[in-house]
Amino acid sequence: MPASSRAWRWGLPLLALGLAGCGYSSPPAGAGHSASVNLSLTTVPTIRSVTVSPAKANFSSCSGGKAQNNTESTSTKLGFPNGQCWVGSLGATFPITITNTGIASQIDVNGASAVPSDDITEWSLCNVGSNPFVACSGRNNDLPGKDQYLVQNFGPYRENDSGLTDNPRCDQEFDRNGRCWAMQGSSETEGIKLTGPYQSSDNSTKWTVTITWTPVP
Amino acid sequence: MHLRLWPLIPVSVLALLAIPATWAQASIGVGIQAGPVLLSGSAHPGGSYALTPVYVVNTGTQPETIALRVERISTGNGMTVPSSWIRATGTAVTLSHNQSARIPLELAVPDTARPGRYFSDVVARGSGAIAAGSANLAVAAATDLEFSVAPGVVSGPWLSLPGWLLPGVVGLLVLAVAAFVIRSSGLRVRVERRSASESGEEQ
Numbered sequence: 001m002p003a004s005s006r007a008w009r010w011g012l013p014l015l016a017l018g019l020a021g022c023g024y025s026s027p028p029a030g031a032g033h034s035a036s037v038n039l040s041l042t043t044v045p046t047i048r049s050v051t052v053s054p055a056k057a058n059f060s061s062c063s064g065g066k067a068q069n070n071t072e073s074t075s076t077k078l079g080f081p082n083g084q085c086w087v088g089s090l091g092a093t094f095p096i097t098i099t100n101t102g103i104a105s106q107i108d109v110n111g112a113s114a115v116p117s118d119d120i121t122e123w124s125l126c127n128v129g130s131n132p133f134v135a136c137s138g139r140n141n142d143l144p145g146k147d148q149y150l151v152q153n154f155g156p157y158r159e160n161d162s163g164l165t166d167n168p169r170c171d172q173e174f175d176r177n178g179r180c181w182a183m184q185g186s187s188e189t190e191g192i193k194l195t196g197p198y199q200s201s202d203n204s205t206k207w208t209v210t211i212t213w214t215p216v217p
Numbered sequence: 218m219h220l221r222l223w224p225l226i227p228v229s230v231l232a233l234l235a236i237p238a239t240w241a242q243a244s245i246g247v248g249i250q251a252g253p254v255l256l257s258g259s260a261h262p263g264g265s266y267a268l269t270p271v272y273v274v275n276t277g278t279q280p281e282t283i284a285l286r287v288e289r290i291s292t293g294n295g296m297t298v299p300s301s302w303i304r305a306t307g308t309a310v311t312l313s314h315n316q317s318a319r320i321p322l323e324l325a326v327p328d329t330a331r332p333g334r335y336f337s338d339v340v341a342r343g344s345g346a347i348a349a350g351s352a353n354l355a356v357a358a359a360t361d362l363e364f365s366v367a368p369g370v371v372s373g374p375w376l377s378l379p380g381w382l383l384p385g386v387v388g389l390l391v392l393a394v395a396a397f398v399i400r401s402s403g404l405r406v407r408v409e410r411r412s413a414s415e416s417g418e419e420q
Contacts (some may be wrong), residue, residue: 049248049276052354059352087352096354101276103251108290168290168357192352214357216291216338217251 049102088191099187105215108168116204246276253361270319275312282344284309295336
């Protein structure tokens with residue numbers, strides 16, 4: 001069989017197949033115009049969020065310190081050693097409202113080091129109790145030592161005795177059932193108790209303390 | 218004269234009532250997508266990957282500047298994602314009440330990364346804070362970050378081919394085969410040009 005004849009035998013069908021593949025397909029017989037219906041669907045929001053709304057509140061009712069050293073607290077100023085100030089009052093007023101505005105989540109809370117206005121030497125958070133995250137180094141480990149401070153949040157039902165940490169941890173005020181789970185729309189009212197250091201290395205008289213609430217999966 | 222002032226009294230009372238209500242409702246709030254931030258497929262040591270942009274929303278009444286950071290908060294399985302691996306490719310966004318945005322993130326896996334499953338949280342933190350006395354009250358919201366690192370270094374950029382190249386090469390091959398088949402079959406196409414005078418003679 002001549003070479004040209006073999007090429008025709010195999011080449012032409014291949015070429016025809018290729019050309020057929022490149023063509024367009026006509027619509028099947030009987031196919032009409034397509035029709036569609038637009039349907040709208042609404043879903044529930046899937047956002048994790050929290051809102052904090054304090055009523056007018058201030059650190060007040062400060063007490064403690066040492067009068068002999070002229071470092072005793074005044075009503076709105078923290079004294080040394082280990083003065084205490086309050087936002088709200090234990091068992092009575094809880095000016096801060098935390099609301100879970102997203103889907104059901106665990107509500108965590110954390111503090112942070114107190115920052116002085118000159119930004120030199122911060123006070124670090126410490127904890128008290130049987131299993132402290134960072135132990136307070138003051139008297140009997142029940143009070144903050146030098147450049148330490150203790151922040152305890154409280155609500156109508158319980159007080160966070162051990163104190164806040166730098167890392168977000170379960171906000172015990174939401175912990176009614178052994179977990180800090182909050183459904184959408186649920187809220188808690190809270191207050192804050194701050195115990196200052198035994199002694200401060202920094203001479204600033206203005207300090208910034210930040211408390212953050214976070215919903216987590 | 219006094220009679221003219223009477224209509225202003227109810228308006229003033231309403232204004233006085235409304236102002237404290239606005240103050241009392243002032244709030245700060247931050248929201249983040251509940252769904253985890255994932256990477257489609259596995260990452261490789263030495264590779265950089267764009268993660269799905271993270272949805273954030275200001276749920277408070279005060280304007281808020283929201284920034285993202287990576288931090289392990291929630292419980293989950295896997296190695297903790299080092300925060301240096303994640304870069305927010307955009308800057309922090311400033312949002313007014315109920316305004317939302319998507320913040321792009323990039324995952325850069327170092328050459329020395331251990332293969333395996335990684336887990337952490339993406340935390341949206343608001344810069345706005347309400348001062349309660351000397352205490353700043355702040356908000357944040359977290360969602361999971363999950364991905365896996367597979368063994369093997371990521372392919373070099375010289376190996377990555379543009380998407381049009383492969384179909385182009387296949388098309389050229391098909392044309393070459395067709396040309397070869399036609400040539401070897403002996404088919405000839407002859408094109409002749411005839412002048413007008415030649416055409417006239419024929420007539």
